[in-house]
Amino acid sequence: MYAPDTLKEAMIYSLEAGGKRIRPILLLATLKGFSKPLTLGYDVACALEMIHTYSLIHDDLPAMDDDDLRRGKPTNHKVYGEALAILAGDGLLTHSFQVIASLNYLSAEVKVALISKIAEAAGPEGMVAGQVEDMEAEGKRLEVEQLQHIHHRKTGDLLSVALECGAILSSASPQEIWDLRSFGKHIGIAFQIKDDLLDVEGDQDLIGKPIGSDVSNDKNTYPRILGLDQAKEKLDFHLEQAKADLNNVEIDRELLLSLADYIGSRTN
């Protein structure tokens, strides 16, 4: 790719800064479920991770969450300055669509379907909406439905679309796509509840941030709104719902089921 060296470096810095790669893994696990070659999903999986990474870079900016560290490493703007961090995010977002549009092994119909779904999930009706709602909820006490709505837009939409992209690439039926999206929605909620629970009950060394930071930052969390026991029940409920959705789809479910279990039992 032709791009100024500093820009390329800033984009790659955050892409290579680690993370769980959950969106790419969900997409590839869906392909595996449909017995498709995983190579079919590599580029789209990378495009999704570029969009996730852009959102983290912009989210960490001083004007937003003002975070100095992410996963133990200095955030993008701490290394490259705010201006380049903004542009690195813009570049990753734009490039993700170019990557998908230029894939020569997919039909134009499949590429348009992928781009449409991803832009919807990442844009002002999806992830960007969630960021705004999250900001506007700061300092307010939310009902559990409101919290769930915000989280679904902020992180759930892009998780769901990872499964949907895998399904589109596998030529899944509309019903299968619907069930996999619903699976994605439930594990997205479960993922966030688990995050909140780890902040209360987790092992500080494994999580990489101090326990109890949500309470001290006055954040809306599931344990805070529901209490610890009810939050755990809700986690189990959504994992069960996710598995039920998956049982409707005639595919090899093993890897997707184990990902759901991982989300419920993870320690970091």
Added chain:
Amino acid sequence: MYAPDTLKEAMIYSLEAGGKRIRPILLLATLKGFSKPLTLGYDVACALEMIHTYSLIHDDLPAMDDDDLRRGKPTNHKVYGEALAILAGDGLLTHSFQVIASLNYLSAEVKVALISKIAEAAGPEGMVAGQVEDMEAEGKRLEVEQLQHIHHRKTGDLLSVALECGAILSSASPQEIWDLRSFGKHIGIAFQIKDDLLDVEGDQDLIGKPIGSDVSNDKNTYPRILGLDQAKEKLDFHLEQAKADLNNVEIDRELLLSLADYIGSRTN
């Protein structure tokens, strides 16, 4: 569109803040050249203006150019705050691709071609690259070729792609697309030279900013590098080149030619 009210308001504020609408006009003028209905280009023209608008919002941010006013109105972050301005830009950029991907009156092949070309022109190999190079050139004395290279990426790529989109929508041949892109490249350079000349010789009341601000801001400009006479010669050269490119294409050239003349003779 479902989106939080504040986000929608911030996105629309900058879209409606005026401007010359040159990219949409170039796209529609190309359709007119090919005797196509202008309605065929409305949505794609809007998508291009959304991308241009996002780039202005991010460019005006405190971490970038730190501008309080654009076209006599407070910039987006002065009205909505930095966080929402960043997200409004992100939202406009993402939504532009969703708009194109969801058009039901275009074939998937045409949509993919449009998205691919636009993402390339707007992304880390095009406009975002130009922004980075422009930043890195601050305080340095540039050669005219370097200045032209930066301007071409920063503004020329998106101008050229407006013509290319019009040509793609008109089912133009590869040769016609090539000539129209070249036309766009030359009027892009001419546009910037004229901008620089207006800052030296223009009418302050018509331009809306103080004459001589480029010199006092120590900016690299064509008159500064080449001198006034040579800068004017270069302006004429690129307008002639643009017209020569256009003469290669068998279309109704009248509107596109008058746009080139407007760019050379405009007073604001």
